[in-house]
Amino acid sequence: YTQQALGSATNQQTKEIADNLKRTLMRSPYLCSRFVPDNIAKLEEGQAANISTTQWNNEKIILKNGSIIHFRSMQQEWSGLHVQKATLDDAVPKKSSKISDEEVIRTFQFDIIPTLKALNADLMVIGTPVRPKDLCNHIKESGIFKIHCYKAISNFELFKSLINDLFQVNKIQITDFSSQCQWLMNNQNYEFIEGKEIQDKLPL
Numbered sequence: 001y002t003q004q005a006l007g008s009a010t011n012q013q014t015k016e017i018a019d020n021l022k023r024t025l026m027r028s029p030y031l032c033s034r035f036v037p038d039n040i041a042k043l044e045e046g047q048a049a050n051i052s053t054t055q056w057n058n059e060k061i062i063l064k065n066g067s068i069i070h071f072r073s074m075q076q077e078w079s080g081l082h083v084q085k086a087t088l089d090d091a092v093p094k095k096s097s098k099i100s101d102e103e104v105i106r107t108f109q110f111d112i113i114p115t116l117k118a119l120n121a122d123l124m125v126i127g128t129p130v131r132p133k134d135l136c137n138h139i140k141e142s143g144i145f146k147i148h149c150y151k152a153i154s155n156f157e158l159f160k161s162l163i164n165d166l167f168q169v170n171k172i173q174i175t176d177f178s179s180q181c182q183w184l185m186n187n188q189n190y191e192f193i194e195g196k197e198i199q200d201k202l203p204l
Contacts (some may be wrong), residue, residue: 005070005086009093009104014073017089018058021069035063067075074104078111085122092134094129101134108135170185 007022008014025031033040040056055062060070069195072078074091091108116123125145129136139145 002085003068003070003081003083005072005075005081005083007072007076007086007088008090009074010097010099011073014071014076014088015058018061018071022056022061034064035067037062037064073100074107078107078115081115082119083116083121084119085118085124087123088112088127090121090127091125092130092136094130101131104135105138108138172199 006014006017008017025036026041037055040053043051052058058071060068062068070081070083072081074088074093091104093101093104102113112123115121125135125139127136129140130139131137140147
C-alpha cells in the first residue's frame with residue numbers, strides 16, 4: 001500500500017488542503033467510485049467533508065485501494081509516519097502566522113528530513129520565497145536538492161506574470177504580499193522544489 005503525506009505551514013492551511021482533496025474526490029464520479037470508501041461515498045458532499053471516522057478525518061484518509069494520505073502541518077510532529085512520499089505546499093508561513101521561519105526550518109531539518117530519509121522517501125516542496133531566511137531560501141542554499149525556478153514576472157514591459165503565461169489571464173494587479181515579494185526576490189518563484197534523493201550530508 002502506498003502512503004503519502006501532504007502538508008503546509010499551519011494547521012489551518014493543512015486542513016484546507018485536506019478539505020479540498022476530499023471535495024475533489026467526492027465531486028468526481030470517476031474518482032469517487034475508484035478511491036472513496038463505500039461508506040463515505042454514499043454520503044452527501046457536506047457530510048463527507050465534516051465526518052470523522054478512523055479512515056476519513058483531518059489527519060488521514062484511507063482510500064478504497066488501501067492507500068493512505070496523511071495530513072501534517074509544520075506545526076505538528078512528522079516522526080512515526082511511514083510514507084513513500086511527502087509534499088509540502090506553501091510551507092513558508094505568512095506574516096500573520098503563529099509559527100516562525102526558524103520553527104518551520106527546525107521542523108523540516110530535525111523532524112521531516114530524518115523521517116523521510118530513514119524510509120528513503122521522496123520529498124516535494126512547492127512554494128514562493130517571501131523572506132531571505134525562509135524555508136524556500138534555506139532549501140536553495142543547502143545545495144542538496146534539485147530545484148526548478150520559475151520567474152514570477154515573465155515580461156516587465158507588458159506587465160505579464162507567470163500566471164498569464166499558464167492561464168492566459170489578460171491583466172493582473174500585484175497587490176498581495178507574496179506577489180510583491182516575488183518582485184523583490186529577483187522576480188523568481190521557486191514553484192517546484194524537489195528532492196528525489198535526500199543525501200547523507202545534511203546542513204544540520
